[in-house]
Amino acid sequence: MSMTLFTSTGCLRCKIVKRFMEERGLAYEEKDIKADGREAFQKFYTANRKSVYRGPEGIEFPVFFDGVEIRQGLGAVIAYLHSGKKLDGLVSVGTLHKEWVDGLHVSGGDPAHAQEFLSVLRYLKGNNMKLRVDTNGKNSHILRQVFDEGLASQVVMDVVGPINLYGLILGETVDAHDIKESIALIPRFSEYRFETTVAPLIDQLGKVRYMTPREVAEAARLIEESTGSKKHPYLILSFRPEKAADPLFKALMPITPQELLAYRTAAREYLVFADIEK
Amino acid sequence: MKKVEELSFPDGILYYKEHTWAKKEGGLIRVGITDYAQDQLGDIIFIELPVIGDEFATGNEFGSAESPKTVSSLYMPVGGIIESVNNKLEGSPDLVNSDPYGAGWMIMVKPYDLSKLAGLLSSDGYVSFLKE
Numbered sequence: 001m002s003m004t005l006f007t008s009t010g011c012l013r014c015k016i017v018k019r020f021m022e023e024r025g026l027a028y029e030e031k032d033i034k035a036d037g038r039e040a041f042q043k044f045y046t047a048n049r050k051s052v053y054r055g056p057e058g059i060e061f062p063v064f065f066d067g068v069e070i071r072q073g074l075g076a077v078i079a080y081l082h083s084g085k086k087l088d089g090l091v092s093v094g095t096l097h098k099e100w101v102d103g104l105h106v107s108g109g110d111p112a113h114a115q116e117f118l119s120v121l122r123y124l125k126g127n128n129m130k131l132r133v134d135t136n137g138k139n140s141h142i143l144r145q146v147f148d149e150g151l152a153s154q155v156v157m158d159v160v161g162p163i164n165l166y167g168l169i170l171g172e173t174v175d176a177h178d179i180k181e182s183i184a185l186i187p188r189f190s191e192y193r194f195e196t197t198v199a200p201l202i203d204q205l206g207k208v209r210y211m212t213p214r215e216v217a218e219a220a221r222l223i224e225e226s227t228g229s230k231k232h233p234y235l236i237l238s239f240r241p242e243k244a245a246d247p248l249f250k251a252l253m254p255i256t257p258q259e260l261l262a263y264r265t266a267a268r269e270y271l272v273f274a275d276i277e278k
Numbered sequence: 279m280k281k282v283e284e285l286s287f288p289d290g291i292l293y294y295k296e297h298t299w300a301k302k303e304g305g306l307i308r309v310g311i312t313d314y315a316q317d318q319l320g321d322i323i324f325i326e327l328p329v330i331g332d333e334f335a336t337g338n339e340f341g342s343a344e345s346p347k348t349v350s351s352l353y354m355p356v357g358g359i360i361e362s363v364n365n366k367l368e369g370s371p372d373l374v375n376s377d378p379y380g381a382g383w384m385i386m387v388k389p390y391d392l393s394k395l396a397g398l399l400s401s402d403g404y405v406s407f408l409k410e
Binding site: 008034038041042045046049054057058059061129144 | 321323324344345346347348349368372373
């Protein structure tokens with residue numbers, strides 16, 4: 001299967017991917033879209049437009065194509081070259097640039113591939129990239145290894161809700177101990193943040209509703225109790241109904257910035273630096 | 279990206295504030311995007327155009343132009359019915375970059391009201407608008 005790498009002149013991240021491929025003797029064809037690869041990229045894009053990811057700053061490069069799979073961005077391309085689809089979910093296309101790599105999700109994929117995930121992080125860090133890792137608390141053992149090896153420059157933990165709603169919001173069974181272990185570890189990273197999205201859920205009566213301010217406060221309390229401190233950066237985010245996969249959630253009205261204030265007030269009982277996204 | 283002084287805005291064409299141009303050809307209007315618009319976009323890799331028979335009011339979006347860095351909507355300078363589209367742009371969207379007022383034309387429109395062309399800008403008027 002032939003491999004094509006679409007790059008852009010001067011793209012540092014593209015150079016790192018090329019080096020990775022050359023180190024492993026992977027044959028590929030480079031197409032620089034700002035040089036002689038423009039036409040080839042235009043043809044590729046026309047044929048695959050719906051599958052090509054655009055971030056806030058446009059199409060993420062490098063773009064890798066092996067005839068079947070498309071992968072974009074430094075982390076996601078390296079992960080695919082390293083382990084094929086095994087790391088899907090753990091690594092996805094990121095949106096950060098310059099020396100930062102994101103799209104690294106400790107909780108996102110199959111923990112059986114943890115060592116391969118960590119190998120990818122080591123490679124990226126070894127190429128002087130700063131890694132932003134995110135977690136929702138699952139797979140604390142992987143987060144522990146990320147910490148022990150000093151792999152992450154920044155960690156963001158999505159505390160999805162109070163423990164009694166965690167499984168309901170994620171749509172899966174969770175280990176409360178696992179979540180609490182992750183929360184306790186987070187403040188040990190040099191740069192970190194906790195977040196909670198005011199998520200919708202289907203309650204036991206079958207009703208679709210958003211988490212209440214009291215429930216978000218209980219999430220904040222979970223953080224306080226797991227860390228022994230009220231002083232952590234904590235951001236409360238609005239849910240984006242237009243991006244929801246579930247049609248029931250898509251139909252919801254978004255929470256207004258004014259309504260978010262009640263969540264902040266409630267959360268500040270447990271985390272004094274709680275704030276809302278601007 | 280170039281300065282306005284380095285870009286081309288021919289006379290004999292009228293310009294819309296959303297960076298499309300309109301040229302009267304008999305009872306029809308030929309429409310494309312200006313040199314300013316294509317310069318802002320960068321290398322265009324895809325153009326989405328309407329189909330013949332579609333109708334759009336003045337100012338409505340009739341399509342989009344995509345480059346690696348952005349996707350831009352294309353807006354009708356004058357309302358009307360789509361008479362034809364430039365199918366060459368499917369395989370060669372770069373024609374919009376290289377020749378935005380010629381081979382890079384996008385649609386031919388049968389306008390609802392030809393007199394609405396009077397509301398568009400001259401070349402000088404569009405340049406002044408860009409410099410505001």
